[in-house]
Amino acid sequence: MSDKERWQAAERLALALTEGGLQRMSARALAVFLFTDAETVTMGDIADRLGVSAGSVSGAVKALLSVGLIERLPAPGSRREHYRLRDNAWPTLFSTQNTVVRVMLQAAETGIATTASGDPAHERLMRMRDFYQFLLRELPGLLQRWEQEQHPARHSGRGTQPA
Amino acid sequence: MSDKERWQAAERLALALTEGGLQRMSARALAVFLFTDAETVTMGDIADRLGVSAGSVSGAVKALLSVGLIERLPAPGSRREHYRLRDNAWPTLFSTQNTVVRVMLQAAETGIATTASGDPAHERLMRMRDFYQFLLRELPGLLQRWEQEQHPARHSGRGTQPA
């Protein structure tokens, strides 16, 4: 019974990921990577679990690889390719939003360049630009703080690489 | 000519906002609120500018109001309602992502509750939970820092000198 709840939670997560910008099928596949009991999964596993076609899984896995959320394992001469969630998947996912921030910033700057100082639009666009510049300044530090919490108080030297 | 560039920038912004989770029409309307030269706009202005129906504008404005990105002005006995971008529109927009974060956190916790300690899934879900808990802790402070930059050095005694 708790297994059913578990995959319900997985589907809810997939929904949230979709809200966050992922394609539907990519989101569902990512949920499998998270909630599966196995260390690694194959495309067949995902297709099986979700009850979808191999073609859909292929596209979803490709997309997840391209954004760095999962990785292909150095396959030990197996027929099937094995994949797993990358260690830093969540910071990576969070960081993809930076590209949205950059586009917003760019749009604001273009707008500023095409309006005269003193125009209401000019003022609004400058406020917008300031905010997204602020975000772009702050986000890297945020992720650094996360890294530090992960590697508690070693020497302050270079962090250990997460596999 | 630079006016054309300007509205092109507006449409690009709308695209980015769509990526960020807004409905298409709401995104385009918000772009109008930003790039218009007027202090306030009416629904008719928006419909005119975007070349869409009054019905579409009505829905878009309603959505933007509900998330607090725009406000209706206390109309001085006018026939048309006037609206404008709210001052804190950008922090507000950014904050809406918190709800996504909360859903992710919730899904992780449900998953944790349905797996045994030691299971690979259990480990993965705990890492995920930790990350989103971290975000939820950090984001309020981030917005506070923004507020402080906006109201420079009231009587805090310390000379703020941002980068």
Place this chain on the structure above:
DNA sequence: GCCAAAGTTCGGAAATTTCTGAAGTCTTCC
């Protein structure tokens, strides 16, 4: 070298989202 299984690609169907247009409601002005 040949077979079989795994993975990829892509055209088209299905489902979902999005917008319009027309009818209805409310408000202001005279």
Place this chain on the structure above:
DNA sequence: GGAAGACTTCAGAAATTTCCGAACTTTGGC
């Protein structure tokens, strides 16, 4: 208090997204 303009609502059309399934390519085993 009647008329006209502004706004809302909603059913259906249009457009976009999403997924499947079948044909094709690649890889590993013998």
